[in-house]
Amino acid sequence: MTTTTAAPVRPAPVRATRRRRTEIDSRRQRWGWLFVGPFAIVFATFLIAPLGYAFWMSLRLKTLATGERFVGLENYVKAFSDEIFLRGLLRVAGFAAVMVPVQILVALVAALVLDTLTTRLSKFSRLMIFVPYAVPAVIGALMWGFLYSPRFGPAADLFGLVGLDAPNFLAPGTVFGSLVNIVTWQWAGYYMIVIYAALRSVDPSIYEAARIDGATGRQIALRIKVPMISSSMVMVVVFSLIGTLQFFTEPQVLRSIAQGAIPVDYTPNMYAYSLAFSYSQFNYASTIAFALGVVVFIGSYLFLYLTRKQSGLK
């Protein structure tokens, strides 16, 4: 945290200079602490301390019929052999495999199209694509719940027009797609803005040069624009990956209208939530949460490592 304020002390030929230097340094240090202070306090109180407490809890075990005791890593052994947790992990991995590419593709295409347009319509479209992100996630999920509802949703009418029965969007087989749809609707606009901002920062003279060299619009988009914003793309994918592995809000909200298709342990986070707040197993819930954290960390680290060239981390 403080590395930014601590300037390296170079050897000085004269003693007096060195003393002045250190004095300036420590004065800077003091101001540095002051600036970092408010953040550090909030960070420590609301993130580090709860994390530490949760980790301590995850090393203990308290069941309904027995007292609390220290069990070390026993909970973790149980978690990583817990069928429900592993099934949840597999499910979010499935979501990641589908949801991340879909979101990024939608966002990228929208950003590329908007980047080439300069009409008033493009400003309007940009705003409209972004709007779903401004809707709180819970409200968005509730709204989609109504749209999916066989009675209140428009599906029955739309399918009726062509003489078909509307599918049940909340059946066990279809709920996966329904959730992907909600998340894509909500997040594609946000990723689009990030990608679009990156595109705007590219020097347009490069495109001009490419055009003189005979590149088509598609070639410019795929061969020049995409590679030039690859670091932003990596960031967006990491956001989306982490968000998907921690999938919680949308399935939890939809569960209120599809309790059979979305069981309480649908995703690891939902599992941890119900363990803690429905079944009062706070210790094991902490373990699940931490175990998920480990998986997310490994997943995003692996991804960043594999894309270190594109992201410029190397």
Next chain:
Amino acid sequence: MRTTRRTRGRVAVPALLAMSLLAACGSGGDGGSAGSTDAAGGEEASCTNTITKTDAQQVTVWAWYPAFADVVDLFNETHDDVQVCWTNAGQGNDEYTKFSTAIEAGSGAPDVIMLESEVISSFAIRDALVDLSQYGADEVEDDYTAGAWKDVSSGDAVYGIPVDGGPMGMLYRQDIFDQYGVAVPTTWDEFATAAQALKDAGFEGYITDFPTNGRAFNQALFAQAGSAPWTYDNAEPTEVGITANDEGAKKVLEYWDGLIEDGVVGTEDAFTTDYNTHLVDGTYATYLAAAWGPGYLSGLADADSDAVWRAAPLPQWDASSPVQVNWGGSTFAVTSQSEIPEAAATVAKEIFGTEEAWKIGIEKGALFPLWKPILESDYFRDLEYPFFGGQQINKDVFLDAAAGYEGFTFSPFQNYAYDQQTTVLFDMVENGTSAGDALDTLQETLVTYGKEQGFTVSE
């Protein structure tokens, strides 16, 4: 020099913290100042109601009864030494989640809390509730039916004072049965015949819905055929008996599975917006309901304007020896975090302990009282319900149902059991698992869980 600088740095940080805290108080602290000037209450609490007698001891209460504000005002007007500070902390599981967190945190729970009787054991095992027998609960035992009292007590311990009940009956659409010329069923055999007859006569809806997430509803139906899945006594808190796949449960579930396969009952989730609309728009010809059901129904939107609702007793397996069951209903318990358990017990015993309070509860909240003086009064028996065309539904249905209810033993991990029940029932409806297999799976899951939680499990 060095030390001075350090010290200054340290001072600056707490100063900043203090400033931000002050800012936080300034923005959020206005609400609580009104009622917090008293010394007797000691702690700051924000009540939904306004407390005028600020010198009296304050008892905090969480509850979600409809029209409860009037009941609280009535209590506060008629008591000088103790005042109720009421908050609605959410309904059912929403409130339990907050309570559960407060138990784990060691603070934050109210003095008195509204709990459904089915969750009492789950909280009692966590030492979250006070045994009220030491605060004179026995004195009011005679004010309640034996079944209601059994639901709140375990052995000699009493963990709650019963408030309202959910004896079950069948609410039905007279107009639909008349239109298709089908007789209103009184037994489950007749119910199955009527279901088929309605369908054959061209009725496009279903006779009723069998929701896989019915939780207490499904369990009550099982119990009617003698299913008693739990053996549990708080005096031996680490021993539990589980028989979720007993004969009664299997018989009932096979019955419903048959109706589902014949396509004569619905299987949609309960308590969703769609379900609520279907209840009143003529999709279902009957609503198997608890005594609080009429209040629930009359509050729903999109109802058929010409619907003719009537109430009848719940169909029976054996008409010659009827069995009455209960769905829901609630109690007031005192939490072990309360520093004033005696005053809290007084509130629990007395808040719904007057006729005036109950008239509010019955007429504005559509509650079904368990307090005998009003339960057995002529007023309640003869009460006519406009929603049922003036039918005296208590006299016709619910009083008998309440009187015949013998109590039920719930699990110390009831919430988990319900969630698992939903899972296996959904599996049965969706994937065609047989009723017997579904219940065997449920049994196995519950036994495993019980052992994992450190119980000595007997099957």
